[in-house]
Amino acid sequence: SDMLDVNQIIKDLASMVYEQGETVDSIEANLETAASNVESANEQLAKASHYQRRSRKMKCCFISTGLVVLLVIVIIITVSVKH
Template identity: 85%
Template sequence: HATQQETNKTITTSTKAIKQLSEVVRGSSRVRQERLQLDRLKNQLSDAIQRYGAVQKKIAEKSKALLPTGQRSTKQQSPRTPFSDLPDDEKIFNRGDGMWQNQSQDQALLSEITEEDLEAIRQREEAIQQIESDMLDVNQIIKDLASMVHEQGDTIDSIEANIETASSNVESANEQLAKASQHQV
């Protein structure tokens, strides 16, 4: 459980760092190369988050699969053969003492085991609920990351279009300056 919480914190921290890096890349002069590196980092983080979510889902499924087994094992446990099922001659001659002299102790032990098992089942259910909650958190982080990537893509496309327009305008201005220079001569 502590590992899951630590992993979720790491994912959140990484996502925030990617957002900050996106802001830095926007203001950078080497846009294309840094954008490619940023995209690669975003994709790697997204893939890691998705793999983590899949692992959490498997853990939750396996934990849920264990619950019915735990519940069944407590029901199947029973003290020794009931007195009524003992052979008649053992009831008569031994009064069943060999099998049932500690019947109340056996029932108390069964009650303790059942309570312990129930507590274990409760703990498993809580762990499953925590895993499901963590999965929802990871899912939200993935959605946020996807939204951020989409927004960055639009911004980068806009920046790239502006750079191309500026480059075209500079070439056109150079041609016009060359023509103006020839007209002055």
């Protein structure tokens, strides 16, 4: 009877190990998916940062150009008023 109990315990243990193996495989697959998603997110953040920097430079150029045009207009008005 002890041998049968030991046999049953070993079968139960083997079953539990098999079930946990599937869970471990599932966890591993989820980790791989998460790692891939994080890598993709990092690439997207790098692109967003690049676009933001480029946009900031464009805004500075537009503002600078506008100020130069405004300065030219003020100079023209000032010169024409004096004459």
